[in-house]
Amino acid sequence: EVQLVESGGGLVQPGGSLRLSCAASGFTFSSYWMSWVRQAPGKGLEWVANIKQDGSEKYYVDSVKGRFTISRDNAKNSLYLQMNSLRAEDTAVYYCARDEADYWGQGTLVTVSS
């Protein structure tokens, strides 16, 4: 059974940093692109970033470029999202998703507020 479990969310002040993790199991992690998708409270879904199987290609939505970094550790079956210079508009539930989002984690809430 495919499982994706996010962690690392929480309350952070504007300008602060947070690192999200996603632990994957039930499939060959190293064979799939992986993505982060977020959903602001009461809003729609937004692709944030995705990363190729070997980490050689990474893509970001314009609003997070230069502030967020997606990475992965295939030996640990884990996906990460390093978020720096956080803004109020980054407040959202962040989901880890496999490939083109055929499987999703349960999400982790990031709240940016003073």
Next chain:
Amino acid sequence: QSALTQPASVSGSPGQSITISCTGTSSDVGGYNYVSWYQQHPGKAPKLMIYDVSNRPSGVSNRFSGSKSGNTASLTISGLQAEDEADYYCSSYTSSSTLPYVFGTGTKVTVL
């Protein structure tokens, strides 16, 4: 990175069929057969319902079907049931963005 356009809401009575549209451009919906549909119940993670325009993942009811014509993709739910009340999002591969995929604006389906 503009979102694909979906109607804000669609409603129907139990047993009826409804269709949700997802309009993009030739750089996304119209140019590729990589359209997916997701169902999201309140407080839950999205669930994949349709991929590659018209394919259903294992376990998804055959009451859900997808199609595409030009720059518009559609999700049809037949035999509407109370449990189908949820938000629905389309997604498409896109060549006009820094990310390879884009979501639709989302549609709230209400079962009357």
